[in-house]
Amino acid sequence: MAVFLLNAFLGFVFWIGFGAIAASDEPQNPDIAQSSALKLLAVGFEPRIVQMEELERLYEVEKSRVPDGSPYLEYAFALVLSRNLQPEQAEKHLQAAVKSRSPILLPAHEELIRQAIAASDYQATLEMLAEYACLINEIPSEHGDAAEAHRAASWLGCVIAYLEGPADIPDEMEALSKLTGKQLKLLLDQSYIKDYEAGRQAVKDRHADIKKQLNEAMTQSVSKNSRTDIQTRL
Numbered sequence: 001m002a003v004f005l006l007n008a009f010l011g012f013v014f015w016i017g018f019g020a021i022a023a024s025d026e027p028q029n030p031d032i033a034q035s036s037a038l039k040l041l042a043v044g045f046e047p048r049i050v051q052m053e054e055l056e057r058l059y060e061v062e063k064s065r066v067p068d069g070s071p072y073l074e075y076a077f078a079l080v081l082s083r084n085l086q087p088e089q090a091e092k093h094l095q096a097a098v099k100s101r102s103p104i105l106l107p108a109h110e111e112l113i114r115q116a117i118a119a120s121d122y123q124a125t126l127e128m129l130a131e132y133a134c135l136i137n138e139i140p141s142e143h144g145d146a147a148e149a150h151r152a153a154s155w156l157g158c159v160i161a162y163l164e165g166p167a168d169i170p171d172e173m174e175a176l177s178k179l180t181g182k183q184l185k186l187l188l189d190q191s192y193i194k195d196y197e198a199g200r201q202a203v204k205d206r207h208a209d210i211k212k213q214l215n216e217a218m219t220q221s222v223s224k225n226s227r228t229d230i231q232t233r234l
Helices: 002-018 030-044 052-064 071-083 087-099 106-118 122-137 146-164 171-187 190-219 224-233
Strands: none
Touching: 030 052, 030 071, 052 071, 071 087, 071 106, 087 106, 106 122, 106 146, 122 146, 122 171, 146 171, 146 190, 171 190, 190 224
């Protein structure tokens, strides 16, 4: 959890520094919205547990600077609340960020998909992946945010490979995930197919490599702790 939140925070900072994907209208004050989100993240990710009252107070102050609302701020607040052990409160703000179309924030959608996988809700996962693919496909390859769309297509391929491979899912859902993978590929613009396949192949190769290491460890004189470590990585 801690590693994910740190990575999410760093990814968020990088992402809003270059702008988010806007499949429709941009927010009225994107610079103010991003600045407010960064202020919230800076406090929320201090090396301490920040009290809920302090977080809410800062959120309300920054929200008042963006009167029309901001998915940047909602997503940032969701990350901050999760970081400070408030997952239930974080959920509604993550949902608010996902529902926004001004702009569309793909990282927020990715977090919901991760949550569904962690909860073993594979039916919801596949439905959200289809929506996610459609959101990517709304971004023309010549759009200014195409680089983020290429990243998202690779991420989509990674998730599908995980569901097809190391994920421990029921047989009927495994068959459905393979079908979904083929359907998602059809949804994507041709310019994103290479990224999708690269992400998918990277996970398959990594999985195969770790399985090979595990098999070798089982047939050689390797300590029990080493075998356990490899199994955990798998």
